[in-house]
Amino acid sequence: MNAPRPHAPQVEVVISGCSATDAGSLFAELCRRFGSDRAAEEAPHEATGGRPTMWTGTFDTSATHGGPARTTGQAPRLSGPVTAELQGEPRAVECLRRALDETFVVHQLGLVAGDQEVDVELRLESRTPA
Template sequence: MNSPLPHVPQVEVVISGCSAADAGSLFAELCRRFGSDRAAEDAPHEAEGGRPTMWTGTFDTSATLGKPGRTTGQPPHLSGPVTAELQGEPRAVECLRRVLDETFVVHQLGVVAGDQEVDIELRLESRETA
């Protein structure tokens, strides 16, 4: 007898192609909304030697902390485009992506979907403010 697999709410987020400050802004925004293995005040650091740097965090989409919409004015500003890879169970990834869609301009660059997991690559940009 086949039984449905349980919903796994964790999404791994890998940030690259940006400054440590931009990665920190993005992670702080996600920490404002979801439980995480990161603290909102954890500041990413640049790697020495000029090599590409990637930052990772795991976010629990079942532990929603914030409410939709911003209560503190302006959304976080990114100095340039940020590449984000989201990996996890499809419903959890969609939940996290909705938060990104509310906060940033999101362009989907690619998707790989399996039976129980999805991996999507996004390019995030700041929203224009009036």
């Protein structure tokens, strides 16, 4: 008999289609809620050469910091839509997505589900216009 696989709480987040400032705001918000391989004050940098830039971070949904949900006026503002790809175990991805739903307007663009993990593509927008 096969034993159930343990819950893997890490979610890899890939941010693209935005400025380094917006990526930094998004990562800072996630760091406020979850443990991460990034520091909340770690500012992403733009790549040179006109090539598309992507920023990554890994967030541990089992290491929640218990930050309270923000009110709309306190939420970070994005200058435009941000594309975020979340990859990990389904329960961990859902936990991180719920945190994003509390702060941003979230549109699901795509979902690829495998046996042990999911890959979800989201478009995030500020709750209030920038």
